[in-house]
């Protein structure tokens with residue numbers, strides 16, 4: 001059963017990359033039970049569909065994703081645990097072929113496969129984001145959603161539930177956040193998980209950001225590969241960690257002064273944030 005899905009065995013570097021990052025998410029404590037999901041547009045790895053592939057019956061999608069037609073996506077399975085993705089990726093990830101003008105998908109299987117697994121229930125959100133990335137010809141191919149503890153904790157404090165307030169805090173906690181997440185996090189006020197409203201708000205936030213923070217829920221990041229998307233969340237979470245470590249010690253973090261952040265941005269050629 002290890003060769004549960006087709007395709008992934010033919011892209012070992014992607015298998016390794018996803019498994020490694022899934023392990024990081026679990027080790028970080030950001031992936032309780034089946035929390036989080038991951039998808040990877042792997043179309044570029046295939047000139048054409050390998051001959052030995054077999055197909056499941058098509059499954060209709062709730063929306064049409066025209067720009068994803070004939071694209072191939074690896075998506076974590078519904079109910080899958082990141083700790084299991086890390087150790088047995090083949091049994092916890094699906095390879096989907098988008099067909100019928102973007103109105104349906106089918107799973108690609110090898111002939112010996114005896115049962116299928118369903119993709120994450122958040123598939124429509126992942127497809128909507130991949131479609132946006134494709135349409136805009138952006139280089140990002142990976143989407144990671146996870147539950148980083150301290151970033152979520154910050155969104156339980158009303159005074160931080162503002163994009164500018166939370167970004168100014170996170171930037172000021174360490175130079176790396178200012179340099180590597182220079183555009184800041186996109187902040188999305190609380191919306192129900194899996195809802196169209198959350199998907200739409202996330203698409204809007206991704207216009208200007210690579211990391212989106214969902215109030216009282218978690219984070220979503222895009223990257224050219226899985227480690228890149230992970231790193232963005234990890235850097236932001238580190239800032240939140242420094243912030244709370246100071247608070248827990250009974251102090252208010254001083255933060256890097258604004259004048260020094262400005263100088264840092266200038267020296268790295270980063271635009272100053274809008275007021």
Ligand SMILES: [Zn+2]
Nearest residue numbers: 035036217218
């Ligand atoms: Zn979640």
